[in-house]
Amino acid sequence: MNVKTRSYCGLLNKTDISKEVTLMGFVDAVRDHGHLLFIHLRDIKGIIQVVFGRETDQEAYELAQTLRSEYVIEVHGLVSQRKEDTTNPQIDTGEIEVLVHKLIILNKSKTPPFMISEKGFHDSDTIPESPVDEDIRLQYRYLDLRRQSMQQHIIKRHEIIQTTRQFLNQSDFLDIETPILTKSTPEGARDYLVPSRIHEGQFYALPQSPQLFKQLLMMSGFERYYQIVKCFRDEDLRPNRQPEFTQIDIEASFIDESFVYSLIESLMESIFKSQKIDIPVPFPRITYHDAINLYGNDHPDLRFDMKMVDVTDLLTNVGYSIFKTIIAKGGIIKGINLKGQASKLGKNTLQNELAKDVITKLGGKGLTWMKVEDGKLASNIVQFFNESEQAALQERMGAENNDVLFFVADTSHRLVNEVLGRFRLFIAKKQDVIPKNFHKMCWVTDFPLFEEKEGVLTPMHHPFTSPSEDIRNITDPKKLLAINARAYDLVINGEEVGGGSIRIFQPEIQHHLFKLLGFTDTDIDRQFGFFVRALQYGTPPHGGIALGLDRLLSIILNTPSIREVIPFPKNRTAMSPLTSAPSLVSDEQLKELHIKHIQD
């Protein structure tokens, strides 16, 4: 192999015309014309047409007839200008080609299980996701990753990681590694456990995040830490959740929220700029309370408006019995306004599909809809609302002709927010009213410190998050639930991309918080003893954030799941179709680890 003189297919251009080149790569496509044979040759940099002809070289031509897709070859040839009427504007190298006088087949390939060439797609900027079944793609991931669109995903992942490192390095952050074999702690997600061979019956846990270590590094005085690091959580998977995923983990001392906001806004600016996307900074901020009330969740999609509006007070004497009953029981009625879509939504769709089928799947009991036609509300139940109620509804909802109003009512305020929030997203997607190629970020702030789960106080973020005020004299659980945390989430296009907080740095407060969460002194010592002890040796005020790299990439590359930006992901059932992990292990291995398999 002529390694030193090798050229790259995708890098050849007109300045190389009449140069002798050596190329190596995969056969992307073969077009045999008899006497003349073309192939597209593909390497990491791109594709170029190479030509074999009886007249150019009889021997090379005859060997070329045996070429098949994905054969690995080396060619020696002359870069030539294509004649004007034979150029191919669809590939970057389409004005030139290589006339081959020597062909070496470095390796053959079986016929691939699916097509790897993306010929026919390369005139489009937005290469469609492969229609091939994802499990087959994952089983042959090494072939799937040969596809140019997948290579771009991985290359852009690399670029964004490099941009991130460069940015943080320049901002005086130190890249410091933390253990993968660490200690299981009780809160949060389920841990992946690793049995210890040396310590019978004991287990390491894989980190859900380097949280405690990065705080320890602050106590060590490093001041600014980052790590692009794998985290592990043994929970059910989603398109944006993998059992192992990558975080851009950041922590800094002697800082406050404003430092984090401006640091991350600048980082995001750099990252998006590296992909030629301009984003406006600073990002808007919305409180947790507003997010829940206006959009129904704590990761609002602000690419479109359609805020949820409370109309309960307008309908206190309404004749519509469902609303009447709910209001009488202290319930709530909220609505959204789908602008300008009334003509696109028929009565059948509204009533039978949305109000009966969709809303129940989203967890609601019912849905009320009203179209605005000729300045008036129109629906199957509009006659139960008197004129002044209708007028008030129109005004409150900002209703204009051709709008559709949707209302959800329930005695549970939380349910109304959740269901209408889900419906807002559902109908926006269904009616295609979400602007594309547009990124809308925001900070969600003022999270509650605690939430109540089955009557017990649990931390909403994690138990190291600083309360917004001193809580040591508050004992009333209701008052505690009203306390805010110094926590913040970064949300892009309705997806939580990052979260962090200013941490507790006083040992007394940390201890008090653990007690509030129901830990005994023994529990605290056993589970967090090392950490609480460390806090007592002069801990600087500190805080940080962790950004989900996979989610960020998925948003920037507009992929339907983070699996598209992870080289070797697990499938929906946390299994790798490529390696078949997880798998059974030998009895000897289990014995060494002091583990016995118990059948349920």
Add this chain to the structure above:
RNA sequence: GGGGGCGUAGUUCAGUUGGUUAGAACGCCUGCCUGUCACGCAGGAGGUCGAGGGUUCGAGUCCCUUCGCUCCCGCCA
């Protein structure tokens, strides 16, 4: 754990109220072809209709069970 969708050729899919030998496109194989680039033309191979059971004269189609994949909810400090 709950709910929805899907499973037919290597791949993506069609397959009517149950009715001959289960089709198409791409891919693959063979031959022809000197400017194609989603090459073209001619011919060909390729199927446990996810699996098991049932109903029926007859099941890809109907019923039951089961497996796999996927989406939503729960879960994800």
